[in-house]
Amino acid sequence: MTAISDVRIRCGHCRAIFACPVAFRDLETLESAVAAGLQATCPSCGQVVNCTMKNMMWRNADGSPGGVSA
Numbered sequence: 001m002t003a004i005s006d007v008r009i010r011c012g013h014c015r016a017i018f019a020c021p022v023a024f025r026d027l028e029t030l031e032s033a034v035a036a037g038l039q040a041t042c043p044s045c046g047q048v049v050n051c052t053m054k055n056m057m058w059r060n061a062d063g064s065p066g067g068v069s070a
């Protein structure tokens, strides 16, 4: 497994970045949830965000950023 932490989502509607409501601890679990249609409600604009690997970011175990901010 690839350990990750601090998973965040970038809203495609208002560009706000907010913490993922589900705490993922490894990249494989995150990818599975995204493939299954993970959604989150943006706390800034209230719209439902369809999570993809292109609008999410996280921190890798070594402290480096992963996802869209990388």
Ligand SMILES: [Zn+2]
Pocket: 011, 012, 013, 014, 015, 016, 042, 043, 044, 045, 046, 047
């Ligand atoms: Zn938003």
